Amino acid sequence: MGTAATDDAGSATRALIFALVALACGHMLSTLLRTIPAISLDLMAADFHIEPQALASLTSVYHFAFAAAQIPVGAAMDRFGVRPVSLALLAGTVFGAVASGFATGPESFAVGQLMLGVATSGMLMCPMTLAAKQLSAARFGLWSGAILSIGNIGMLLSSSPLAFVVDTWGWRAGFWISAAGGVVVALAVFALVPNQPAEHKDHSSPMAQMIEVLRLGLSRPLRGLIALALVSLASSLVLRGLWGGPWLMEIKGLTRVEAGNQLGAFTLAMIVGPLLIGMIDRRIGRRRQRGCREHSTDRRRHIERAGGGSLRRTDCALDDGGHGSVVAPRAGLVLSGRAFRRPSPAIAGDRCRRSDPQLHELLRFAGRRC
Template sequence: MTIGLQILALTMGHVFSNAIRTLPAVAADVMSRDLGIGTETLALLTGAFPLAFALAMVPVGVALDRWGSRRTALVLLTIAGAGAVLAAVAPGPLTMLAAQSIIGIGCSGMMMAPMAFAARHVPAAAFGMWAGIVQATGNSGMLLSASPLAWLVEHQGWRAGFWACAGLAGLAFLAVALLVREAPPAGPPRRMLDDARAVLAFTVSRPLLSAMALAFVSFGVMLGLRGLWGGPWLMQVEGFSRIETGNLLLLAAAALVVGPFLAGLLARVTGRLVLLLAAGHLVAAG
């Protein structure tokens, strides 16, 4: 099995993660109605996803180092799939809160798993390109949560959207289980506490803190709009239908698919990563 195909199989989880985290953008109104809550409460419930996601990142990083991408991804996909099923049958806000938290934990390693696998198996010079491919392919999940899931929510209800995402998690699980082959990490096993300390030390290092600050003010804003508030604003303020809203969100998702791929390619060709980041953020701000 080629390394590229195995990376793409692991990236299926990232596709699922982006689809389910942005589903509320085309379903917020009917979710609020059926759960008997206001949009502010729905925002708090869906906010459990990124909170659980963030809290799980360090343990997931340790798991990737200790047990590898394949085993970690299979466990996380099982958790996330269970959360999607729970969201689909949620009778009220408390169950939805639990579901969003479970989904957040399960999705916390969906991008890191293929990235870690690529870091171990592709040449350093090609990693930037593969990182772009992983991000672009994963962002295609937002294509699914735009027009396709908007149509499904319009005709079958928001619960059908979560059932569809649960099915996508199952497909990702099968892809990883059948296609990814990974030897156990070499060397004697380390203490989990030592691994956790190493991950935390890297987390607070200056280079990573700079990258996290950049992601906080860019990717966070994008997810706030594409993941929840963009859809209600287009429907309730601008008067677009759900299908029309899905089509407009599809355009934003398409840019998120093409952008990382081009950025990864340009980073490999030019070697000017900082300049590319600055130019990209200036274009977005404009």
């Protein structure tokens, strides 16, 4: 009997791993699609007969749609479960990638970006939600880092490999390949992710559920984390998602493939980083101090790039009015103290789990002990 139970537990663990990897591949597809303009912005602008700056503004449609759809997608996941929502999002991703690949002008490209923003908004949420529901707090720390690392492989694919594809077949091929990848991921999710009932299914209206999510997001334990995310993610999206490639090609004179190699090195750090942090987070702790150090380093690197040289040379420039690119990392440095503070005793331990299960799950999602 003991051997049978062990075999069943092992099979369940393997099934969960396959399901998480399949869902994480959806996040990988999302990061690939959002970073295609970084390596092909010049060709896309020439094809649409507009300035690169104007096309860059159009790519913001993706991110606005992505942000606006987060809460509705989260409410849908609570109501219907991970598997059906993930399949619906992947179907939308395929259609959005095809629409972007066949775009003939700025307007049709903006429509494709809108579809992609909405469809990819829950690609990270899906594996994280399944992991938060199925794993212990200790294992969730490891798997959350693994999910982020698998997702960041999409940015690795959009560096040198995408540069080669764009040089060989044009920028549209990147979207068509992504659409084909979306079909493959959807088949994997259909086959590997179990169709479990929604844990928080109730009879409240979707609007009431979205208001509840907003209330939780604005609650005191999560305000700092959300504020930190606003300024932390922005810097990587600006550099890796859009202007890193054009800057390397136009200012530094690199070829497209050489620029892709540089962006690939940037992405490798983003892949290894979350995995390592997830492994050592529970042992080292001191999240507040570590967050301050990380944002201090990020601030220094932004200052060096804005000034074109060392930190010592650019300190004087800050006294004369500063640079806009420094504001976000500096704000993140200030906010990190509150973001990584200890949770209040009122929501600690089993009390949090009993009083507000949704808040408990969100705090686990954020990597806190509760």
